[in-house]
Amino acid sequence: MFGAGGGTSSYREIEETDLVLLWGSNARETHPIFFHHVLKGLHRGGRLVTVDPRRTSSAQWADLWLGLDVGSDIAVANAVGREIIAAGLANQEFIAEATTGFEAYRAAVEPCTLAWAEAQSGVPAEAIRELAHAYATAPRAMLCWTLGITEHHNAVDNVLSLINLALLCGHVGRFGSGINPLRGQNNVQGGGDMGALPDRLPGFQHVENAPLRARFDAAWGVAVPPERGWHLTGMFEAMDRGELRGLYVLGENPAQSEADQHRTIRLLEGLEHLVVQDLFLTRTAELADVVLPAAAGWCESDGTVTNSERRVQRVRRAVPPPGAARDDLEIVFEIARRLGADWGAPDPEAVWDELRRVSPAHAGMSYARLEELGGIQWPCWDDQHPGELFLHSRLWERPVVGPRAGFHPCTHEPPIEALDAEYPLRLTTGRRLSEYNTGVQSGAYANPLRRRETLDISPEDAARLGVGEGEVVRVSSRRGAVDVPIHLDDALRPGLTFMTFHFPDDVATNLITIDATDPKAGTAEFKAAAIRVDRLSP
């Protein structure tokens, strides 16, 4: 946020805040231990408001749940912003002293009345008003979101529309007030921090910022390419254009995890050379020219990961890797050696110390201190620094230290794929508690909660379609069709359906999801496809 790519707050603050606004996140199932902290807060008297198309198990805990239409988040957020301003609940001092662009924002949300938002989102105006007042009047408030916000064609605008609310109320930069994306996958945070983004160098430093880049040029003795690369969807577009012809995939399974699977596989198959480095022979690995068997980072090798509260944590080797599998670091070092750069013996701590030299925000995090303190939250500027509990306290200095935070007016755009007579149902996707992504890790253990893929639908839709629990139906979108059993779920209302993508070998959900992506972040609109359901037998 505001130049630092991480959630602003700590789990501890979630316990001590007055209100948690969970937007597009079923943290109860997808981030269970994070939700423990939410629950501690609830039991201390904090409140929980959730915004989610489904009344998820997280929403069940909420004092207020808003069941909006998939993809109408900006409409609701803008109406909340308008209501906060109209009711005189905006934090005028904070806006005046610490932000830019408020007038443009005010003008942009002015048309977004509660009634308008009700029409766009389906949520009663009164409930939107309640949300606005609850968030604005809470002495401390946390705004958290997950893929319900970011797996849309307009992911960045979705996020910005929420950040606008935090700026409006001054709910950032203070203990107990912050804005937090919950990381869906282990070390997504750390990967970004380490520069595994198309435009970032280690330490989240922008590659196009010349003075920053110069530091790396000096440290590494090479000229770092000065321009950003492609993000994942950009890579696939480049493959489509024939500009990208070779791919080295580490620990990803795009053949099953990307939207519009037919297209993804076609593009991967069209590559001149595909290298996959993974624990498993995934569907993607099956397409590869070379497969490099890798050790499991979390238990067969040493290193660090970074969690959703910016805490850098040590992972350690507990068991040896099986067979010919090798540590990722070892493999990369070996490739470097064969490419003519001898980096010496791979040593995770030495690599980490190199990172500390080039990333000021990690400078104070020696292995010894990480051990001693049970992990450290970045930034940690030197070896006396304890790490920072929350970010952006500078916005509360007067005058503000550093740049102000900007409002970013956002415009509501409905999902790319509208519902129509042919495809009248909205399909949204997500995860279940006991499963994980495409199931390559979670598929292996004996799991009493496992029920295979289903199309979850409301009891009313089931009755209308004349289908019952367990009946296998054909689910079709404009891109493909899958056969899947029905599951009745009263968390859903008529017109809304839900699937996971945990069992791609049984049911390739991503055959039917849409590949529309956000032009800025490259995130795909997994959350909103239009489908129809047909009985297989009359």
Place this chain on the structure above:
Amino acid sequence: MSADHDDGADRVWFEPPPRSVRLPMAPPTPAPATITLEIDGREVQVADGSSLLDACASIGVETPTLCFLKTLTPVNACRVCVVELEGSRTLVPSCARKAEAGMKVHTDSPRVRLSRKLVLELLGSSVDLSQAPDVARWMARYDAHPERFGADAATVAQPVKDDNDLYVRDYARCILCYKCVEACGTDAQNTFAIAVAGRGFDARVATEADVPLPASACVYCGNCIGVCPTNALVFKSEHVMRGKGTWAPERQTTTDTICSYCGVGCTLTLHAQDGRIVKVTSPLDASVTEGNLCIKGRFGFDFVDDEPAGDG
């Protein structure tokens, strides 16, 4: 967030954030006053709000506990930690009783020793404590002889509940310490799949109407197993290995690492035996987990061990 912002006009997405002027901190809370009390004739100073158990620990007085765990609300049900407080008609549970200035406490008086002995005997005569590591030591310390209640003494012996792939519930080992109920309830998991049912000697930890776990609200987080002091709740894998005689704690190593699933960053303690992970726990003092995990973190490690069925 990983999403970039490229409208170009906004420097804040481009420059690293400036260093904070002041360290971001939680609002200060006043430090608790120090109070002085007397334990076994020794003057002890502790922070106001400490328990007598804390106070005893601070001077190295070891107090047996069964139902106490620092991450759970004291239920003071087992009564093995009782101490004698001058002026109190009865003994008091040290785990739950707050230290007060001027208290005079005795931890090894004849009354204390008798009650601790009886508690251990009453449990030992009714419950299988063979997998409760500390109990045998305490039995010796208090000269407890559970067998003196006779061979016909009622016990909680009952068949093992083995109704799912992850847990085994052997309530013949259950001392009804309530820890699992608390861990399943508001102290941690908030799933409320189990509660104490029935009454008196027939009270048992149970699902509703004692339905099997798969029919209950259980989400298999294993946080109940993590807090069980007697192995009444045990991982199926451990249960099976014990049955085969292959469970060998002396050959096990423990290594702390971070869970590989979602991005919350839960500390896992991997218990490995002969190069294989056999059990996963989490340290009580890990700030992220406080000892708690979810089903994936607790059980979802098989993928490093075996070829997954297919690759899905």
Place this chain on the structure above:
Amino acid sequence: MDLRIPHSEPSPDERAAVDALLGAPASGWDGGDRDVALDGRVARRGLRAIEARRDLLLPAIEAVQARVGWVSKAALDYIARRLTVPPAEVWGVASFYHLIDLEPAPPVVAHVCDDIACRNAGAEDVCAALGAEGAVADGATWKRSPCLGLCELAPAALLVRAGATPTTEVVAPATAAAIATARAAVDGPADASAGARRGDARLDEVRRSVPQAGDASLQLLARVGVVDPGSLDDYRRHGGYRGLTRAIELGGAGVIAELTAGRLVGRGGAAFPTGRKWQAVAGQTERTRYVVCNADESEPGTFKDRILMEWDPFAVIEGMTIAGLTAGAEHGYVYVRGEYPVAAARLQAAIDAARAAGLLGADVAGTGARFDVEIRRGAGAYICGEETSLFNSLEGFRGEPRSKPPYPVAVGLFGKPTVVNNVETLANVPVLLTAGGAAFAAQGSGTSTGPKLYCVSGHVARPGLYEAPFGVTVRDLLALAGGTSRGRPVRAVLLGGAAGSFVGADALDVPLTLEGLRAIGATLGSGVVMVFDDGADLPGVLRRIAQFFRDESCGQCVPCRVGTVRQDEALHRLAARPPAAAVADDRALLAELGQAMRDASICGLGQTASAAIESALALGLGDPVADAPTTGGAR
């Protein structure tokens, strides 16, 4: 769903019983029909609502029990959904209480008391004549019950018929034939006239239980049998509400001063100064406070509170109202034990009448102060007479005691400062205020002031409830009760009930005061004076007491949960006439068990579970050889 509640359908009767209590469901999310337009868009009551209406959990379970005669899992699931309480916890609560049947049961159940007083009066013969316990015939069954609080009418039984209008019938003295007759009658319409019998008929009925009824010198029992318990006017004509009037004149501080001057102490057994308790609550900074009347009278041998509630219910309400005004509480609860349906009904009528007359509600007697009273019913658990267990039960949790401190005056019901007093204590308050503290303190002796109720039962000619000052002797009470019933000499007297202690015939002249009894290691407890002549089966009585504690231990703490079992087992071993060495071992074991239960149990139940038995053994009363039964059926 995070809160996983099975979608089982309650029967129409079960649903009706719950909905009658809770009202119709507000949304599809709490058990109603799903209104997709709303329920698909907004939900306002999250799972944290677990706390919100949880106190209606036991009433909801009781409503189904009363309507159907047992409570099915589908009914429990429906209650879980309506109240947002997890099914496992609903089960935990439902399975805690004797009077909740979780297996199919016929609509009519005869609860036959086999506890000590009734046992003394031949209850075992009644049970033997009834055949197999639990057998169902003609839509009815029977069960043994712990003390029903009908000791003066022993042996006693309580018939309960489930239905849309549940009815109950006391059968005393109980015989198999009388129970059968009552079983036929209980199918008829409820006898609405029971409380409203007039004049002499009423007095005659009451005199079966209160032989002194009508005596002008009585204070606590002055109106018992004299007034119509359903008539507020009658109550007022006989001095009622003069205490409240006086309390309003005095103001809160004045009331506390009077109580302190009168040295009123609690009559429930613990003898805590009432004025100090009220003052402690009045002085709390927390403004939400409660008054709780502990009417869970379950101590075997005790029936005084039942009689007060049945025959002078306004006195209890008046005492509570004074407590509410004094302590600054706006809400009071009476927790009436489930075995007292008549008491609960008459209290409810009194509450309704008082409210209609402006003596309860938003403006009590024109003072501008708000105070109202609600009745909650127990469901068969002795432990719920322990004040913190009572709070837990009332809040919808298992009736397990809480650790003290904190004490109820600071952290009581719903975590708020709470005045909790016994029925008799509250009934004393108007008496004290009307007479004045000084006059009240002039009665009795030492710290034991004012009138006292004695529950005299056992081998006496006229068992019943007697009022006498503190300081009378057992011999005095024996005289009031017409001497022993069988012309045999007194062998032992149980003072204070199962949690009390036995004294021998040599203690007949000890003054019954707190300090007098303390001097001989005994206690007056709840005022039980149960007399055993030399033909009594004292070893059997001891085993019944041991069984009582074994049955009634809540199971929370180890010393009580297992200790009461081991105590029971040791007494059974002793009854088998073992060799002397084994007897000595078991005696030593009982002594150690007693010490550990007394020292290490959480609450008064475990702390007193060995008291009566130890006192008897110390007196040589329960010796299996010397005290072998000569009459009566031992079990």
